[in-house]
Each structure stands twice: as C-alpha cells, then as structure tokens.
Amino acid sequence: MNQQLFEKVDQYISTLVAPEDTVLQETIQSLEEASMPQISISPTQGKFLQLMLLTCKAKRVLELGTLGAYSTIWITRALPADGKVITVEFDPHHAHIASQNIAKAGLSDQIDLRIGKAMDVLKELIAKGEEPFDFIFIDADKPPYTEYFELALQLSHPGTLIICDNVIREGKVLDENTHDEKVKGVQRFNQMLANHPGITATIMQTVGAKEYDGMAIAIVK
Template identity: 50%
Template sequence: MNQELWTTVDEYLIDALIPNDPALDAAQASSMAAGLPAIAVTANQGKLLNLLARVLNAKSVLEIGTLGGYSTIWLARALPPDGRLVTCEFEPAHAEVARANIAEAGLGDLVDLRVGPAIETLPQLAGPFDLSFIDADKQSNPEYFQWALRLSRPGSLIIVDNVVRGGAVANGTSDDPSIQGVRRLHEIIATEPRVDATAVQTVGGKGYDGFTIALVTS
C-alpha cells in the first residue's frame, strides 16, 4: 500500500460517487490561486460532513478552521433555508478568500464568518449547535473541543479532523505540539461523561490520517 494507490482509489471513488460541482471546483481553484495551503478536506470527506449534517437534520453548524471555505460550502449546503453556520478563521487573508467562495456558492446568507483567534470568538457565540467540525491548529484541539461541547446539546455531533497524523499520534513521547494536542484531546474525551466517541483511521489523497467523532449524550 502506498500514497499513489491511495490517491488513485480516492480519485476513483470521487469520480464514481460525487458529480463535478462548479462552485466547489471554483473554491478549490481560487484557494490555490491565492496560495492557501492544500490542507482542505477532500471531496469525499466533504460529502461525508454533508451527509452527517443531513442525517442530523442539522439547523446550526459550528466550524473551527475555515481556510478557503471548501468544507464550509459542503456543510452549509446541508442546512435548511433558515439554518446558520458559524465558521471561525484566524487568518484574515484566508477569510477573504473563503468569504468570496461562500458568496459565489450562493451561501452568504447562511454563513457567519468570524475572523480572529477562535479561542476568543467561541465565548461570544450562542449555541446550541447541532454539529461542530474542528479542523484548525491541532495544539488547541482540547480547548476547541471543550468549547464545542459547551455549545452543543444532547444529540449533537462533534467531529475533529486530522487526529492520526500519519500514525504519529501513537507516539506518547513526541515533542510535536500538534501530536500532543491530539493526545490531550483524546484524554479529555475518554474522561468526559457527556460524550460517547470513536476514532477512524483513513487513507486517501491527503495521506494517512483520520478523524474523531463524538456524540453528545447529556
């Protein structure tokens, strides 16, 4: 098994199950043209977020880490006309690209994009959110998760991306702040009685990684 094969399979699955989408393609192209890092979710991961939001009949979504708005578009499309999505982005330049992409997709009225450190934005928000998607700086995952939980309700989902880190998450002695942030996240979840959670390893066009999903139970 290798990266070339993982990418080929990803491309096959996307071609087979996810039709070309001008708005999403444009969001990817404009993000690339603006020099944003190529770390957005893949199309099949975006579709998974969309499906989960639809299964929940979500009316409110919290996203921590907007980047160019690609995952934001997938999530916002799952919402009803009176829904809302609040997305937090640290970098003003990224937020500018995302805002244009979201508007181009016709979702500007559904999306409230907040610019600045999420740890400062989150206390200003009013929940509950039906689904929270955390995909920002990994060392702050514990704090982001705790805020997402505060802003949730029983039945909400909290999804945290990039928790496997190419397998490095298993290294308890790593001095990488991202690894330690993910490990602290799982330590918090393991002792948190209000959630029930699992994690799934993934391979694909973005390499070897995975996500954690927590159901808020009380």
C-alpha cells in the same frame, strides 16, 4: 502504505458519489492562486460530513478553521434553506478568499464568517448565550483541540455531533516521545475523548487523496 492506491480509490469514490461542481473546483483553485495551503478536506470527506449532517438533521452548525471555505460550502449545502453556519478563521487573508468563495457559491445569507481566534469566538458565543449548535466541525490549530472541544460542549445539546479532523497525523499519534506540538495536541485530545463522561466517541482512520490521518466523531449525551 500504498498512497497511490488510496488516491486512485478516493478518486473512484468521489467520481461516483462526491463529484465536485465548478464552485468547489474553483474554490480549490483559489487557494493555489492566493498562495494558501492545500489543506482543505477532500470531496469524499465533504460528502461524509454531509451524510453526518443529514443524519442528525442539522440546522445550526459551527465550524472552527475556514481556510478558503471549501468544507464550509460542502457543509452548508447539506442544510435546509433556513440552516445557518458560523465559521471561524483567524487569518484575514484566508477569510478574505473564503468570503469571495462563499459569495460565488451563493451562500452568503447562510454563512456567518467570523474573523478571530477560535478560542475568543467560542468564549464570546458562550458569553452571549448563543443557541446550541446541532453539528460542530473542529478543523483549526491542533494544540488547543482539547480546550476547543470543552468549549464546544458548552454550545451543544444532547445529540449534537462533533467532528474533529486530523487526529491521527500519519500515525505519529503513537509516538509517546514526540516533540511535535500538533501531535501532542491531538494525543491530549484523544485521551480526553476516551475518558469524557458527557459524550460517546470513536476515531476513524482516513486514507485517500489526503495524507493518512483520522477524524474523531463524538455525540453529546
């Protein structure tokens, strides 16, 4: 694997079609300053999500795993003025930094940041009869991805696009004897995806500025 080349080409692509403005740059910087992990999506992945959002004319979005709101900002910027995002983060420190970044981006009116465990918030949204979402981005803890997806389906309508990040994990997904709970989580998830009658799905391998990984993309039938 030529990681250096992938990074250079990713830089080339992002300079061309996915340049970061100061808000996005400062969001990444804020993670460093707050001692948070640099595990946000890349600019090219942010632009990819925007294209997917535009393709399905998304207005209502659910995101699991906010971190510093880097992906949330990319997502919200692809929505119409009356578009809304609910984003879920269980770490209060991450949520605090995220809400500062959302305010700096001028997007506080469109983004509803919920502090809590993704599983609890999903169940709460279902119990309250929340209107279905047009687009769901799953990027929180990996072991319960299957359960998150099943619950997300209950908050979907035919045509809802569901994208789940980090499902290849540097190819570790091929290791049937793994003891890594994250890898086991995505193996179980990928298998479910392959057999689920209610969706059509694929998995795209991703290389670039981030480590070798992949995104699952599913459309609800």
